[in-house]
Amino acid sequence: MNVLRSTCLISRIPKNSFLYNQQRTFVKTEVRTKGLQNYKRPSIDEIGVPKEPWGRVHEKNQKKFNAQLLTGIIASGASFMWFVNTIEFNYIPDYKSVKFPPQITPKIDYSSDDNSGSVSLEEVIIEELNDELEDITVIQEPVIEEKAEPVIEEIAEQVVEEKAEPVIEEKVETAVEEKAEPEPVIEEKVELVIEEKVEPVIEETVEPVIEEKTEPVIEETVEPVISAPEVIEEKIEKEEAVVAAKTLEPLPESVPYLLVGAGTASFAACRAIKSGDPTAKILIIGEEDRPPYMRPPLSKELWFINDEQAKKDLKFKQWNGKERSLLYEPLPFYTPISELTEAKNGGISVATGRKVTKIDTINQIAYLADGAKIKYDKCLLATGGQPKAPKFLTTAADEIKEKVTLFRSVNDFYKLDSVIENSKSVTILGGGFLGSELACAFGQRSKLGEIEVYQAYQENGNMAKVLPEYLSEWTTSKVQSEGVKTLPNTNIKTIKRLENGRLEVDLTKEKIETDHVVVAYGIVPDNTLANASGISVDDKNGGFLVNEQFEACPNLWVAGDAAAFLDPQLGRRRVEHHDHAIVSGRLAGENMTGADKAYAHQSMFWSDLGPDVGYEAIGVVDSKLPTVGVFAKATEKDTPRAVVTESNEPDRSQSEEKAVLKAVTPVSAAGSSQEESDYGKGIIFYLREEKIVGMVLWNVFNRMNIARRVLKEGKSYDDLTEVAKLFNIHATDA
Numbered sequence: 001m002n003v004l005r006s007t008c009l010i011s012r013i014p015k016n017s018f019l020y021n022q023q024r025t026f027v028k029t030e031v032r033t034k035g036l037q038n039y040k041r042p043s044i045d046e047i048g049v050p051k052e053p054w055g056r057v058h059e060k061n062q063k064k065f066n067a068q069l070l071t072g073i074i075a076s077g078a079s080f081m082w083f084v085n086t087i088e089f090n091y092i093p094d095y096k097s098v099k100f101p102p103q104i105t106p107k108i109d110y111s112s113d114d115n116s117g118s119v120s121l122e123e124v125i126i127e128e129l130n131d132e133l134e135d136i137t138v139i140q141e142p143v144i145e146e147k148a149e150p151v152i153e154e155i156a157e158q159v160v161e162e163k164a165e166p167v168i169e170e171k172v173e174t175a176v177e178e179k180a181e182p183e184p185v186i187e188e189k190v191e192l193v194i195e196e197k198v199e200p201v202i203e204e205t206v207e208p209v210i211e212e213k214t215e216p217v218i219e220e221t222v223e224p225v226i227s228a229p230e231v232i233e234e235k236i237e238k239e240e241a242v243v244a245a246k247t248l249e250p251l252p253e254s255v256p257y258l259l260v261g262a263g264t265a266s267f268a269a270c271r272a273i274k275s276g277d278p279t280a281k282i283l284i285i286g287e288e289d290r291p292p293y294m295r296p297p298l299s300k301e302l303w304f305i306n307d308e309q310a311k312k313d314l315k316f317k318q319w320n321g322k323e324r325s326l327l328y329e330p331l332p333f334y335t336p337i338s339e340l341t342e343a344k345n346g347g348i349s350v351a352t353g354r355k356v357t358k359i360d361t362i363n364q365i366a367y368l369a370d371g372a373k374i375k376y377d378k379c380l381l382a383t384g385g386q387p388k389a390p391k392f393l394t395t396a397a398d399e400i401k402e403k404v405t406l407f408r409s410v411n412d413f414y415k416l417d418s419v420i421e422n423s424k425s426v427t428i429l430g431g432g433f434l435g436s437e438l439a440c441a442f443g444q445r446s447k448l449g450e451i452e453v454y455q456a457y458q459e460n461g462n463m464a465k466v467l468p469e470y471l472s473e474w475t476t477s478k479v480q481s482e483g484v485k486t487l488p489n490t491n492i493k494t495i496k497r498l499e500n501g502r503l504e505v506d507l508t509k510e511k512i513e514t515d516h517v518v519v520a521y522g523i524v525p526d527n528t529l530a531n532a533s534g535i536s537v538d539d540k541n542g543g544f545l546v547n548e549q550f551e552a553c554p555n556l557w558v559a560g561d562a563a564a565f566l567d568p569q570l571g572r573r574r575v576e577h578h579d580h581a582i583v584s585g586r587l588a589g590e591n592m593t594g595a596d597k598a599y600a601h602q603s604m605f606w607s608d609l610g611p612d613v614g615y616e617a618i619g620v621v622d623s624k625l626p627t628v629g630v631f632a633k634a635t636e637k638d639t640p641r642a643v644v645t646e647s648n649e650p651d652r653s654q655s656e657e658k659a660v661l662k663a664v665t666p667v668s669a670a671g672s673s674q675e676e677s678d679y680g681k682g683i684i685f686y687l688r689e690e691k692i693v694g695m696v697l698w699n700v701f702n703r704m705n706i707a708r709r710v711l712k713e714g715k716s717y718d719d720l721t722e723v724a725k726l727f728n729i730h731a732t733d734a
Helices: 002-010 018-028 030-038 054-086 121-171 182-195 199-226 229-247 264-276 308-312 410-421 433-447 469-481 528-533 578-592 640-647 652-658 704-713 720-727
Strands: 254-260 281-285 315-317 323-325 347-351 356-360 365-368 373-381 385-387 404-406 425-429 452-456 484-487 492-497 503-507 511-514 516-519 523-525 551-553 556-558 563-567 571-573 604-608 614-619 627-632 664-666 681-688 691-698 731-733
Touching (some): 254 264, 264 281, 264 373, 373 578, 410 516, 425 433, 433 469, 433 484, 433 604, 469 484, 556 578, 578 604, 614 704, 681 720, 691 704, 704 720
Parallel strands (some): 254 373, 373 556, 404 516, 425 516, 452 484
Antiparallel strands (some): 356 365, 365 373, 385 523, 492 503, 503 511, 551 556, 604 614, 627 681, 664 731
């Protein structure tokens, strides 16, 4: 370093450079020259270097600055508080607490000379006060007379005419003719009282009118009304209709999202809309008198509880014993209708007991049966369907219809539960999912000897339209073991009511006597709204025609049982199951917020014959198609109770989405077990043109993702036993 430094000092600077001129100038300056001559390098002690580490110095300075800042803030805050509490802005004085000094009128002294013939100021004031007093008295007298006389006349006339005359003439014409004479007595009393003073009128005339006239009228008119119960029922129905019409809550003139139907599809759409638009304002309109709820437990778990209060609260126990509500969300979850429009964060409101009769798809207006109308930005139709009614019911008398239930809703459950408690026998019509589930549920009471249960259907066995013949026979034996008398291959000829109040059902092979009939034929889509609104309907499958996004018209979507949609694997179809309502409702809700998604999901359905036997199905499951079944021996874990205990979710469509396959050790298949008598668990493949179009997972749960993958591939397989290995039915836990 010393060599380099000396080299730099010795080397000459060129004369033509800028530094050379600066050097010459620097050298010639006397002051600088003396400064350089006297310069002495300072020692380390003379340099102002901190004697502590820089971090510690910075920390001390930072504490000092923070203390100064905090002191300033406290001083500013104290000054502001003093300023606010000391100075009052827009002060409004309290006039009641202000005490004004007494005003003293100066007394004027007039001399006797100046006062002759003149009036003093005191006399003028006294005269003015007297004039005012006279005016006040004149005004008060007619007020008393005008108010008192018409009041007495109106009250008296109303009492005599309204209470005495119509009650006696209309209600007691035939029964009480002798006691209609007091009318002239009342008139005479009233006329005399009117001519006399006002005060005694209230005391003397009102009391006798109430005492003498109301009591006998009540005693004499109640008896004939009680003897006519039909008249009472008609009057009550009319009064309830009037009250209902008056108590309907007003609806907003317009809403961003309108959902017609308060079922599973609507609630799934609500969740999807809120996910895409957190501040969305959603109005649900439903015909039932309760918010959205799940329907599957109506034919399953709800019938296995004995707690009456739990039934009223719509609470049921899952197969694992844990309690759950039938409602998706309690009432406090929903926003009151009156607050929906002004809700800053949006909300979901439910208008119960209302029905939409027409949709103006061009102007985007929904018309209700009660005369109200709502303009919407986007609308979803999730109206579901109506229970299928047998032919005999269309021409049956009212006395027969009273003893027939088309099972569909919560109200039907309450009605049927009450009927079973007071009946000796019940007959179920229908051998499908709903009929077989209800039969097993009622069979629990049949085992206790409380009731006799019949199940009549046209097929050879239970669920014969879905399951292969051998599995349908096994299911029929299972239903019979629950205490149900099955009547296969039967049709209803006639049904009539006997003198003892019971029904006689004339079937193809025999006649049975029963107290009540439950119809479980499934549902049909209600096209009334579509026809009134000019919306296209699928003539083959029924329901609203929708595209791949479940959109029927601009800004109008359809979901659930009412939608005839285009399945990418199976073509246009309509599905009436819980899982499809969730999937289609969620897809429609996402598209209502701009997702523009196409349908690509295969929905599933499930059925439980009590807590020990159940199955899940997907695709086209029709017993008319060729089927191949691969079965294995079931364990205690292969039951609906076990799968609900593991997942804590009674909704099988939800547990399937959350399912995670465990590590398993495959075991070689023992071959098809169709020849065996015990079908513990297995997979039934439904084929069309040698391709798998549907599957039933018999006592095999949480494997639906595999089934969807197999259906999506659309391949034909030489050995379906190998495909069944994908479901691990011949596996043991690792």
